[in-house]
Amino acid sequence: MANVxxxxxxxxxxxxxxxxxxxxxxxxxxxxxxxxxxYIDKLNELDxxxxxxxxxxxxxxxxxxxxxxTNGDDSANTIQNAPEEKDGMxxxxxxxx
Amino acid sequence: MAKEYETVIGLEVHVELATxxxxxCGCSTEFGGAPNTHTxxxxxxxxxxxxxxxxQVVEYAIAVGLATNCSITQYCKFDRKNYFYxxxxxxxxxxxxxxxxxxxxxxxxxxxxxxxxxxIHEIHMEEDAGKLIHDEWEDCSLVDYNRSGxxxxxxxxxxxMRSAEEVIAYLEKLRLIIQYLGASDCKLQEGSMRADxxxxxxxxxxxxxxxxxxxKNLNSFKAIxxxxxxxxxxxxxxxxxxxxxxxxxRRWDDNKEYSYAMRSKEDAQDYRYFPDPDxxxxxxxDEWLAKIRDNQPEFRTEKMKRYKEEYEIPDYDIDIIxxxxxxxxxxxxxxxxxxxPKKVSNWLMVETMRLxxxxxxxxEDIRFSPENLAxxxxxxxxxxxxxxxxxxxxxxxxxxxxxxxxxxxxxxxKTVNDEGALRKTVEEVVAANPQSVEDYHxxxxxAIGFLVGQTMKAMQGKADPAMVNKLLKELLxx
Ligand SMILES: [Zn+2]
Numbered sequence: 071m072a073n074v075x076x077x078x079x080x081x082x083x084x085x086x087x088x089x090x091x092x093x094x095x096x097x098x099x100x101x102x103x104x105x106x107x108x109y110i111d112k113l114n115e116l117d118x119x120x121x122x123x124x125x126x127x128x129x130x131x132x133x134x135x136x137x138x139x140t141n142g143d144d145s146a147n148t149i150q151n152a153p154e155e156k157d158g159m160x161x162x163x164x165x166x167x
Numbered sequence: 168m169a170k171e172y173e174t175v176i177g178l179e180v181h182v183e184l185a186t187x188x189x190x191x192c193g194c195s196t197e198f199g200g201a202p203n204t205h206t207x208x209x210x211x212x213x214x215x216x217x218x219x220x221x222x223q224v225v226e227y228a229i230a231v232g233l234a235t236n237c238s239i240t241q242y243c244k245f246d247r248k249n250y251f252y253x254x255x256x257x258x259x260x261x262x263x264x265x266x267x268x269x270x271x272x273x274x275x276x277x278x279x280x281x282x283x284x285x286x287i288h289e290i291h292m293e294e295d296a297g298k299l300i301h302d303e304w305e306d307c308s309l310v311d312y313n314r315s316g317x318x319x320x321x322x323x324x325x326x327x328m329r330s331a332e333e334v335i336a337y338l339e340k341l342r343l344i345i346q347y348l349g350a351s352d353c354k355l356q357e358g359s360m361r362a363d364x365x366x367x368x369x370x371x372x373x374x375x376x377x378x379x380x381x382x383k384n385l386n387s388f389k390a391i392x393x394x395x396x397x398x399x400x401x402x403x404x405x406x407x408x409x410x411x412x413x414x415x416x417r418r419w420d421d422n423k424e425y426s427y428a429m430r431s432k433e434d435a436q437d438y439r440y441f442p443d444p445d446x447x448x449x450x451x452x453d454e455w456l457a458k459i460r461d462n463q464p465e466f467r468t469e470k471m472k473r474y475k476e477e478y479e480i481p482d483y484d485i486d487i488i489x490x491x492x493x494x495x496x497x498x499x500x501x502x503x504x505x506x507x508p509k510k511v512s513n514w515l516m517v518e519t520m521r522l523x524x525x526x527x528x529x530x531e532d533i534r535f536s537p538e539n540l541a542x543x544x545x546x547x548x549x550x551x552x553x554x555x556x557x558x559x560x561x562x563x564x565x566x567x568x569x570x571x572x573x574x575x576x577x578x579x580x581k582t583v584n585d586e587g588a589l590r591k592t593v594e595e596v597v598a599a600n601p602q603s604v605e606d607y608h609x610x611x612x613x614a615i616g617f618l619v620g621q622t623m624k625a626m627q628g629k630a631d632p633a634m635v636n637k638l639l640k641e642l643l644x645x
Pocket of ligand 1: 189
């Protein structure tokens with residue numbers, strides 16, 4: 071494995087992904103990530119000079135909808151996904167301002 | 168010797184577009200619905216849901232770009248901006264980083280210092296987040312996703328402004344252009360226009376920019392002006408003490424007139440943008456662009472020119488009326504009904520402006536209809552009501568937008584044109600005020616004014632003052 075992931079990197083990625091990793095999981099994640107980066111290095115061996123970066127697989131563009139209201143009150147369904155509910159709203163831990 | 172400093176300001180302005188539906192789903196954008204009643208799996212980020220772009224959003228964004236001299240990116244895409252926050256149910260915001268729809272524009276502003284171009288770096292389309300309400304009682308936050316997915320454009324200026332005055336001139340110019348386009352109502356108080364201020368200071372003549380801070384939570388022009396002044400002084404004080412300005416986001420507290428560093432949303436601004444695979448690219452053809460260009464409305468400069476040719480009203484009135492799209496629309500619609508531009512302009516310039524100022528309202532908040540204003544003007548013209556009564560009726564109409572004809576009828580406010588009844592009252596007033604009559608005969612012309620007043624009072628204001636005057640003179644000269 072050519073790529074070695076540092077403890078700092080894995081901690082930082084953990085914060086960004088909101089994951090609380092145990093020491094064992096961190097070691098495993100470091101290995102997995104190293105292998106992924108090795109694979110990217112492999113891909114980078116290809117000469118892509120003059121090749122446009124691709125973001126979409128299908129040659130489709132301009133998929134639009136008209137500006138017409140088609141949805142009604144779906145709050146009952148929406149609120150089912152709330153961890154806790156109060157006054158029709160999602161109740162979450164207090165956010166810092 | 169004290170150093171001289173220059174303030175450098177750039178703005179990020181978010182504008183909520185006036186579409187009926189959200190940017191990627193058919194949920195209503197209507198303001199003020201009960202919490203979460205305008206939501207669906209798309210705008211609450213449910214796995215497996217698929218966003219489909221609202222065509223009107225693209226058209227509004229292009230229209231604003233054209234009106235601000237931008238070049239339009241004819242092949243553009245959406246990207247995901249990744250961050251975790253409860254107001255953002257997808258854990259990413261769909262925005263544009265790599266290929267924003269408009270680039271390299273400019274608008275001309277005018278201040279006491281003269282005219283100046285403010286360059287626009289880019290305009291991109293994105294979605295709004297949900298609304299967080301802090302519940303002190305439960306010590307938690309509550310989320311309403313009605314606003315999640317409401318379309319926004321973000322207009323990013325270059326750091327071209329040097330004072331609060333220039334910033335406000337720029338915002339007013341943007342607001343006017345966007346209102347003329349009908350792309351948004353741009354109300355700062357209600358949040359349909361929001362400005363983040365990026366500000367740094369540097370020694371006069373310096374080439375490099377200083378370290379900038381970003382200020383949020385500015386919801387009026389006054390707050391913006393105060394926040395700029397407050398932050399300018401804070402940064403200069405730091406530099407004078409030999410300290411450094413830290414690049415950070417600050418929240419302006421307009422009550423305390425001070426900004427506070429916002430604790431960062433759990434570390435780094437590492438948004439890991441990447442193209443959104445759920446949304447296909449947008450290709451804007453020359454034909455599509457031409458069609459939008461052809462449909463651009465008459466903007467202020469053209470409107471001012473036309474008013475000058477079409478209506479005989481003073482330049483000052485034209486300036487004020489065209490400075491609000493709503494006022495201009497109201498003016499034109501009322502004139503179309505009653506055909507009296509001068510009188511319509513007077514009602515807007517005098518009574519309307521007075522009430523707006525008294526009630527701390529913007530012209531966009533005017534509620535009365537052109538039909539009702541026209542009716543009121545015609546009522547005065549036909550002498551059915553006198554000007555004092557007209558003003559009273561107008562005040563009620565300003566609040567309630569009722570039909571002035573029906574109101575005048577119902578309240579019995581019509582001018583009494585029955586000369587017999589009026590003559591009787593005049594005789595009574597003359598009999599009751601011998602001193603004034605004597606004063607008048609002794610050459611005090613002013614005394615007649617008092618008698619007119621007394622008669623109007625006795626008639627509860629419902630008399631034609633000219634007729635009262637005439638009758639009084641007849642009686643006194645006898
Ligand atoms: Zn929706």
